[in-house]
Amino acid sequence: MELSDELLEQIGAYLSGKLSAEEKDRFDDRLAIDPLLQQEVAIQRELKQGLSFLAQKDRFKQLHADLDKRGLLNEIQSGTSEPNRTDLPIPDTKLAPFPERPQTLQRSFRYGWASWAMAASVVLVLGIGWVLYRNQTQKQDELAKNERIFNDFxxxxxxxxxxxxxxxxxxxxxxxxxxxxxxxxxxxxxxxxxxxxxxxxxxxxxxxxxxxxxxxxxxxxxxxxxxxxxxxxxxxxxxxxxxxxxxxxxxxxxxxxxxxxxxxxxxxxxxx
The missing domain is CATH 1.20.1660 (ARM repeat  fold)
Incomplete structure (x- = not known):
């Protein structure tokens, strides 16, 4: 099956739900009898989901960076603590310094996010690379098979x-x-x-x-x-x-x- 630009556009429109009802019925009929088209649609769906995941990951990362830049992460982390009361007498008691846990948590969250993002990116890139490699290998095998059958008939x-x-x-x-x-x-x-x-x-x-x-x-x-x-x-x-x-x-x-x-x-x- 040749992956023409027109066919790729049809697959993209089909997966995005942009085909009309009549066009979708025709595509479904063709999909039902064409195993190779079924394979290609499944591959394109995997790629679409992978790219969507990357986009979601980038948006979340940008949101986190924006909150950090504006200092809102500290407010979120300390939002549940009680405000200082200036109208109450302050007991003459020496208080030990409160450990800076929120900052430690913030740094740990940053390091954890960076590690998770890097690992997820590597896994996703490897997955997409494998899909593309498998797709190319299948096309080469199909081309050789069709040429052999053509010569036979x-x-x-x-x-x-x-x-x-x-x-x-x-x-x-x-x-x-x-x-x-x-x-x-x-x-x-x-x-x-x-x-x-x-x-x-x-x-x-x-x-x-x-x-x-x-x-x-x-x-x-x-x-x-x-x-x-x-x-x-x-x-x-x-x-x-x-x-x-x-x-x-x-x-x-x-x-x-x-x-x-x-x-x-x-x-x-x-x-x-």
Whole structure:
């Protein structure tokens, strides 16, 4: 699954409750069928909670420093002691100096806070670092897996167009006309490019061809579009198209789509 800026914004808006009801329903539907998206949302939630904790800690530290600077901590500590009474006679008794406990407590509190803050910061930084490292490792493993599966299913030999059939469920057959020949030549060229170059520019052209006149070549373009998404490490987009192909009777790559979809879902790594 590719972490595009758009997807990261959607995850952030989802976790912040900024999506509309309709957008949230769509995101929940996608989240329910996409284990990798579930992992990413969980990771982003952990990071969000960690950053929130840091912000709360900084605010508390600033508040403590402000109270200390204004001398209010001493007032808080001594607020429960009785005020001096000047209207009462002072007994002629030598009093021992009262131990300066409040100051000792104040210093101990400062040292305790500093130690706690430092320890908490170290633990939090290590935790965030581990999450980021694990996330990066999972992405590298996913990229290698998708590349291997792509190579297993990709072939430059496109299936030939079947003869016309009366089956109303069949989407593969199409009339042999000029547009059909043009679509065939276009798809063969795109498949050659998909084998050799970065899949990103090919994805746009395959998308357009797959949405053109219904027939064998547009249906075949749907299959190669799913493979292009897989090669580009956009597994979620690939699975969406494979799911549609696998449910479409008569599609020239229906069986291949089912096998590929099963392999992708069975190879999803478990979270440690």
């Amino acid at each position: 990709f072939t430059v030999e496109i299936k030939s167009a079947p003869p016309l059939a009366d089956d109303p469920d069949r989407v593969a057959a199409s009339p042999d006309n000029g547009q059909t020949k043009a679509d065939s030549a276009r798809l063969h060229a795109l498949v050659e490019r998909l084998q050799r170059v970065n899949p990103q520019p090919v994805i746009g052209e395959l998308t357009a061809l797959s949405a053109s006149n219904p027939g064998h070549w547009s249906a075949s373009a749907q299959w190669y579009l799913a493979l292009a998404y897989l090669k580009n490490n956009q597994q979620t987009e690939a699975e969406i198209r494979l799911q549609k192909i696998s449910q479409l009777n008569g599609h020239p790559y229906q069986q291949e789509a089912r096998r590929l979809l099963n392999q992708l879902r069975s190879s999803v790594p478990d979270r440690p």
